[in-house]
Amino acid sequence: MTIKIATAECFTHGLVAREIHACTQGYKGEFGPQLGGPETIKNFQDEVILLCGLFIPTLTALKTVLKVDPPEPHRLINGIKVYQEKEDQEVAVLMARAVKDLTGADVGIGTTAGIGKGGIALLTDQYVVKTTSDVYADLCSADSQKLLLRQRSGVKKTLDILEEVIGK
Secondary structure, X not given: OOEEEEEEEOOOOXXXXXHHHHHHHOOOOOOHHHOOOHHHHHHHHHHEEEEEEEEOOEHHHHXXXXXXXXXXXXXXXXXXXXXXXXXXXXXXXXHHHHHHHHHOOOEEEEEXXXXXXXXXXXXXXXXXXXXXXXXXXXXXXXXXXHHHHHHHHHHHHHHHHHHHHHOO
């Protein structure tokens, strides 16, 4: 059975899509090849197709590309939406649902982060999983070290959840 995946990412900058693609093609990626072990990698190569990976950092893209009616952001920085952690989780679900519906994917993934640990959502017809990264950061403070740590945590956590959901 082939599983089609599509992502709409903000704070993970398309890295989730890149790693899924790397794993499905047998390429050496930063995270992808470490998913589980040889059996997981083989399953991804045999069963997973990445339909698309969208980078959606701005409020305008959220509304025009994904056709989402999001809550009002806490702040805009050069058009980039900044939410508090609770709203990030809600918006990640909206993003995941929109990209899933837009592409006809079996799995939609959404990530977004402003202030806090961010929001990560993974949707299928049976599951809605929402969580956060493990790292607190504030996009308004522009602490690039913390932002990068949050990003890495978000990518890894998203891929771990994906592996678990696909295994079900």
